[in-house]
Amino acid sequence: MERSSPTAALPRILARFGYFEGMDGIHDLGGMSGFGPVEVEPDEPTFHRRWEARAFALNALGIRVLAAYNVHEYRHAVERMAPAHYLAASYYERWLTGIATLLVEKGVVSLAELEARAGGRFPLSQPAAEVKPDGVVIVTAAEPRFAVGDRVAVRDFRPAGHTRAPRYARGKRGVVAGVGRAFELPDLAGHALPAPAETTYRVEFPARELWADAAEAGASVVVDLWSSYLEPAP
Amino acid sequence: MKDPRETLEPAPVEARERALEQALGARVPADFVERRIEQAAENFDYRNGARVVARAWSDPAFRARLLADGGRASAELGFRAADREYLVVLENTDSLHNVIVCTQCSCTAWGVIGLPPDWYKSPEYRARLVREPRALLREMGLALPERVAVRVWDTSGETRYMVLPLRPPGTEGLGEAKLAELVTREMLIGVAR
Numbered sequence: 001m002e003r004s005s006p007t008a009a010l011p012r013i014l015a016r017f018g019y020f021e022g023m024d025g026i027h028d029l030g031g032m033s034g035f036g037p038v039e040v041e042p043d044e045p046t047f048h049r050r051w052e053a054r055a056f057a058l059n060a061l062g063i064r065v066l067a068a069y070n071v072h073e074y075r076h077a078v079e080r081m082a083p084a085h086y087l088a089a090s091y092y093e094r095w096l097t098g099i100a101t102l103l104v105e106k107g108v109v110s111l112a113e114l115e116a117r118a119g120g121r122f123p124l125s126q127p128a129a130e131v132k133p134d135g136v137v138i139v140t141a142a143e144p145r146f147a148v149g150d151r152v153a154v155r156d157f158r159p160a161g162h163t164r165a166p167r168y169a170r171g172k173r174g175v176v177a178g179v180g181r182a183f184e185l186p187d188l189a190g191h192a193l194p195a196p197a198e199t200t201y202r203v204e205f206p207a208r209e210l211w212a213d214a215a216e217a218g219a220s221v222v223v224d225l226w227s228s229y230l231e232p233a234p
Numbered sequence: 235m236k237d238p239r240e241t242l243e244p245a246p247v248e249a250r251e252r253a254l255e256q257a258l259g260a261r262v263p264a265d266f267v268e269r270r271i272e273q274a275a276e277n278f279d280y281r282n283g284a285r286v287v288a289r290a291w292s293d294p295a296f297r298a299r300l301l302a303d304g305g306r307a308s309a310e311l312g313f314r315a316a317d318r319e320y321l322v323v324l325e326n327t328d329s330l331h332n333v334i335v336c337t338q339c340s341c342t343a344w345g346v347i348g349l350p351p352d353w354y355k356s357p358e359y360r361a362r363l364v365r366e367p368r369a370l371l372r373e374m375g376l377a378l379p380e381r382v383a384v385r386v387w388d389t390s391g392e393t394r395y396m397v398l399p400l401r402p403p404g405t406e407g408l409g410e411a412k413l414a415e416l417v418t419r420e421m422l423i424g425v426a427r
Contacts, residue, residue, distance in 0.1 A: 029361040030337030030388065038358045038374060044351045046275070051251040056349075057270035058254065061262060075339055091340065091355045093247050100254050109257040117253035120245030164390050166337055168364065181320055183392045200391045202322075216368045218383045224391030 080125035162190030178202035283346035284417035333424030343394035
């Protein structure tokens with residue numbers, strides 16, 4: 001699918017310099033404006049329709065039985081949905097789309113067969129960006145680098161691929177409130193790349209640091225962040 | 235030229251789910267789907283978390299163990315709070331209220347809170363809670379006094395959270411089973427107190 005025109009190559013060139021806002025995706029909703037009231041359904045059942053429960057089960061099949069993908073790839077597949085589709089889809093439609101996208105990409109099933117059997121279009125997620133490990137990892141550290149009370153800053157970056165550093169926290173300063181366990185870095189694991197375990201940190205940010213003049217008084221947010229997302233702050 | 239498929243409506247989502255199962259065919263082991271659904275109904279229930287809270291309200295030593303290692307303490311009651319992840323329990327006090335969200339998807343400690351309700355998974359909750367927790371909690375029926383700080387926990391990593399609510403006044407004589415009945419899923423998430 002490579003094209004030689006300079007316009008088509010531009011996103012890749014920009015990505016190399018960190019300019020492409022590839023995965024500042026629609027899923028990264030924290031702090032976005034314009035959303036209305038939260039509707040609570042009394043006595044809500046776990047599943048509203050039988051197909052939702054079945055889609056839920058199929059993800060366990062894809063991860064554990066077929067071993068076709070891991071949970072990070074699954075999350076990224078949902079994140080790669082077209083923004084309008086993502087917001088319009090119900091929760092389990094997003095599951096179904098993520099699972100089907102991965103099973104098609106991994107060659108387990110074909111889109112043509114899915115659409116023939118469904119009797120209509122089967123919208124999948126958009127293709128993943130190409131991610132290179134050296135563009136992601138800054139400090140892979142299984143041993144803790146920070147202790148409770150340390151001041152840290154979240155690196156400011158615009159990932160082309162999967163990340164679990166929410167956009168609203170990037171570039172912000174906080175204090176380590178808890179040292180978590182070590183887990184594989186999602187930015188690599190989400191692209192099926194070897195991902196060493198890194199210590200995670202629960203970092204507390206005062207509301208003012210995140211939301212400036214829109215902040216509420218007496219509020220803070222704790223974000224769970226991997227070592228590679230963080231640097232020491234003065 | 236426009237892709238002709240773009241002019242067609244997507245198949246109904248039920249039909250898409252069925253198509254995926256049919257395309258997988260024999261790669262779905264017999265009864266796998268039904269067993270997984272049953273297993274979810276048995277293991278993923280907020281009433282597990284309610285029992286953990288009731289024990290913590292009744293037994294100070296258990297409470298200390300729960301706050302030190304949520305997963306291990308929950309396992310004492312036979313609950314597997316989380317799978318590959320681990321559980322951190324957040325203690326409400328007279329001057330602090332904790333509330334949980336997952337802004338990027340909808341991660342939850344299934345083993346103690348259950349599979350999350352639709353409102354928790356909604357874009358509205360995910361977008362608004364981190365930015366305007368007091369205003370949103372007030373809309374949802376919880377007006378926090380100014381003297382109570384609110385701490386929002388974004389489940390952005392593999393750590394899973396459960397709120398340990400304050401024991402309601404006037405419940406001194408109640409046993410664990412009765413106490414557990416007082417605990418709602420909303421309290422374990424932190425949109426009720």
